[in-house]
Amino acid sequence: MAVRDYDAGDWDALRRIHDAARLDELRDAAVFRASPDELAAAWTGPIEGDLSDGRERVGLDAFLTLEQTYENEELFADRVWVAEYEDAVAGFIAAGFDGGTSEITWLYVDPSLRRRGIARALVEHVLALTAERCELEVLEGNGARAFYERIGFTRVSTSTGKLAGNESFRAVGHVMSRRGDTARTGDHGGDPRT
Numbered sequence: 001m002a003v004r005d006y007d008a009g010d011w012d013a014l015r016r017i018h019d020a021a022r023l024d025e026l027r028d029a030a031v032f033r034a035s036p037d038e039l040a041a042a043w044t045g046p047i048e049g050d051l052s053d054g055r056e057r058v059g060l061d062a063f064l065t066l067e068q069t070y071e072n073e074e075l076f077a078d079r080v081w082v083a084e085y086e087d088a089v090a091g092f093i094a095a096g097f098d099g100g101t102s103e104i105t106w107l108y109v110d111p112s113l114r115r116r117g118i119a120r121a122l123v124e125h126v127l128a129l130t131a132e133r134c135e136l137e138v139l140e141g142n143g144a145r146a147f148y149e150r151i152g153f154t155r156v157s158t159s160t161g162k163l164a165g166n167e168s169f170r171a172v173g174h175v176m177s178r179r180g181d182t183a184r185t186g187d188h189g190g191d192p193r194t
Contacts, residue, residue: 001118003125006080006092013082013089014108018066021108026059030140030172031163059141062169069165078105081125083118093122100131102180107136107144119147130180140172153178 006014070076078096082089091109095102104126109118127134136153138145149155153176163171 001090001116001121002084003081003121004084006082010082010089010092014092015066017089017091017110018106018108020111022066023060023063024111025139025142025144026063028141028143029059031059031062032170059139062163062166062171064166073105073165075106078103080106081122083109083122085113085116085118090116091118091122093126095126095129095134097129100133100180102126102130102134104134104136119144120151123148123151127178127180132180133177134180135175135177137173137175140174145174145176148176148178151178 066075075094078094080092080094083091083093085091090113092106093104094106095104104123107119107122109122134153135156136148138148140158156175156177158172158174160170160172163169
């Protein structure tokens with residue numbers, strides 16, 4: 001397996017991977033129809049108790065294809081890498097860097113290729129470039145949270161607010177954090193954007 005920079009020729013693979021994996025992500029996620037008041041409000045901050053307010057989860061109704069959402073969610077505002085497995089793009093990750101901190105903003109793996117180390121390789125690629133701390137957000141109910149915990153991420157907070165990319169829905173998400181790999185080794189190789 002190899003992790004490399006995204007190339008424009010990877011676009012069709014990214015669309016296919018995102019669209020299949022996003023359906024899985026939303027299936028059990030804590031996503032709800034937003035009321036008009038919620039649509040007008042910003043993120044409400046930390047929450048406790050019943051995350052759903054008794055409402056039915058409607059995650060699949062919030063599905064948008066990558067083609068529909070990549071510009072609004074600014075996929076290419078961050079660095080994007082792909083993982084190749086058996087000579088084909090099998091997953092992708094996007095991360096932004098600010099000083100010694102990174103934020104994973106996108107991580108999707110072809111559902112038919114899960115449990116082959118693809119997501120781990122992509123996350124480790126970003127961690128190797130991270131001096132201090134790496135953060136990400138994961139939806140409540142998304143099975144990926146257990147993966148992130150297995151590789152050392154811990155939950156920092158839980159919030160509710162508009163679903164990124166499809167703001168007509170309300171979502172519950174967890175901010176997770178882990179120290180960067182260079183924080184442990186002391187090798188602060190500089191900002192990977194340069």
